[in-house]
Amino acid sequence: MTSSALPEARRLDTAAALLDLLADTATEPRTDLQLEALTLAVAADLPVLLWGEPGIGKTAALTQLAAALDLPLTTVIASVHEPSDFSGLPVIGDDPAVQGVPMAPPDWAVRLVRAGRGLLFLDELSTAPPAVQAALLRVVLERRIGALHLPPGVRIVAAANPRSSAADGWELSAPLANRFVHLQWTYDHDVVLRGLGGTWPRASLPHLDPARLREAVAFARRAVCGLLATRPALVHRLPNNETRRGGAWPSPRSWEMTLRLIAFATAAGTSREVLSMLVRGTVGDGPGLELLASLDRLDLPDPEALLADPSSAVLPERGDLRQAVLDGVVDAVRQRPDQARWDAAWALLVTALETGAPDLVVVPAATLAGLRRDDWAVPAAIERLAGAVSLSRGADHAGVRAEAVVGAAR
């Protein structure tokens, strides 16, 4: 019997078999920074908002994530719902004056609460009318839908199309935007190729090290408070220009979210790349980059520790960081000058000269020489800095020659 002679019902069975084969995809562990960032934020129980062009695989990523976390996925297309679907429908009972008017929740919320756990995916957030967004505010912030309260096991992820591609989109209101971790979702060519070939990257929950929890919290508090103590203007700044509307902006609430993300990233040993995406997506690019820069500085060796034991000092390889450390050392000597510390600083400069680029040493050496008191003996180590001195002289000569060229051209 040829296939064309199959009865109608059997043909549909064959189609189903083909569909099953197509749906049979595997996952593989693979470094995927945006997936890692999404997973970490979901683990930290912060609402995530994925920004990406339509059809880029946001929904597919969410399906993978739900499978990996073993959470049932509830997708709600925000733009096709009414505000009452989120705030509850007023239902008039027998005696409203006595019993009040209860706000009845929709069925998906009831099922989610009954399950006690799940991943709530609010799709097409930016195309929802303002009243629907206002109702969603309560779902995201207070985790309430009508009279129901979402249990702690429910995590919230939303998705939106960027303004440039949303033909009829409303923009996100500033209060709603401030409650999300904003992640830019782009596609990686290799991931898509592997995925269409049948293997998608696997999202896995970050492994939090139980021994590092306390330390992670202390580190996160120190990082955020350290920055905000010196930069009070960064604490609260409403977006005031058109390009930044609807995105992440700094407020005490989003800083608290940042603090939580740093603690989770530290406990999980997450890379700086992923943390950078998360922090910039929570408080915005400018404040986020400032925080990351101050984290980099926290990572640098402490000038006092270096001065206490210059012989075993290890200086950073990268030139700009090395220069920052040397400047810090010289500055520490300036704060509390004495001969032993001055000598130790010279020893450090010699180490720097011997292990890296010599031009970095020139400015700190000149500054340090200027700190000398009359009764301090010149350390023998200075002789070994002769290379740096000749470098500096070479630069002086170059300046004179460049000046002469310009003069001649006039």
Added chain:
Amino acid sequence: MTAGQLDRDKLFTARLYAARVRPYLATALFALHPVESRRVPTMAVDKHWRCYVSPAFVDRTPVEELAGVWVHEVSHLLRDHHGRGDRFALARGLTGPGERLRMNIAADCEINDDVYGDGLPRPEGAVLPGHLRLNPGELMEDYLCQFTLGPYTQGLSWLDCGSGADGLDREWDLGPDGAHGLSEQERDAVRFRVAQGLTGRGSTPKGWQRWAEEVFHPPQPWRELLGAAVRSAATGPGGEDYTYGRPPRRAASLPGVVLPSLRRRPPRVCVIIDTSGSVSDVELGSALLEVTAISRSVGGRRDLVSVLACDAAAGVAHPLCRAEGIPLIGGGGTDLRAGFARALRTTPRPDVIVVLTDGQTPWPSERPPCRTVVGLFPRDRVAEWDEDDPDQVPDTPPDWARVVTIG
């Protein structure tokens, strides 16, 4: 020192000198990791902030010129020429080494304006926009649209600033896993620190100031921004939204349940066009195009959009349906206060006022009782300063208006 070896001292003397004459680039210069390479013609960078250096080139180049090359190479990286080149190539479907050479040339034209002078002598053969008969002060993307490889570029085929300048990987590149590369986050951190040092510093070239302002906030297409601003102003109270004002259609099927309904009240938009002498005809033309786009974006009811030409005295508001020929009469000074007053006198009162202006005007002192969006034609403020009347300082748009810069 034996012949053919890299003269490290000379190379680093040059970097020290570069950091002295361009202190705002010091962080970036020191973050570059030099790698000796005999395959690069001069110096070249990759996108991981390594700088490949030819020993022979270091030998034959004076220190001050070498310093210029350091600054030149680091400028490619700071300005993300490889990323921008890749995006440009992707958007236009460009392939092939010839295109990458064009990108290198265009990128050089963008930075060489700012690099040389002020202690850094310009070497022979540095590409300037003038060599290609192009205007100075534009961006790589602008230049790429304006020239093709031909007689003017023939002498430039040797040009090679590496994959950091044009995005095409070279055989000498160490790649992402090689030693001493900067990760994406580290690159952003360096760029951020340089930009931070640049903003609020008075004496830096204009090209660098512009870069610092835009490096993490590239300008967005103004059409989308204006559309979004108008849409958002129009969908506030009074626009399309849910109300409990009248029963919805599906109420009959759910007795006992009070349902809200979606009511659409398309907003009335009044567009005030600044027809003063300081706005050019081309700008007015594009402004009119936007008016039609705006009328479409709020629901296509052209009878709800009216247009008002305004110079020192406001004209009459014309409904858009009659406005294929809106009389854009005017010239002379502007007083937008007259325009606002005229717009608010129309009945029924508009829900949104959109102003298209160059901002050289006094503004109403009080917030008008409707939402306001300002489409601002940018002006070089210093150049526009009225020499005859130095007291007259044009006000910036007030903060109750949402401002979108056009063009």
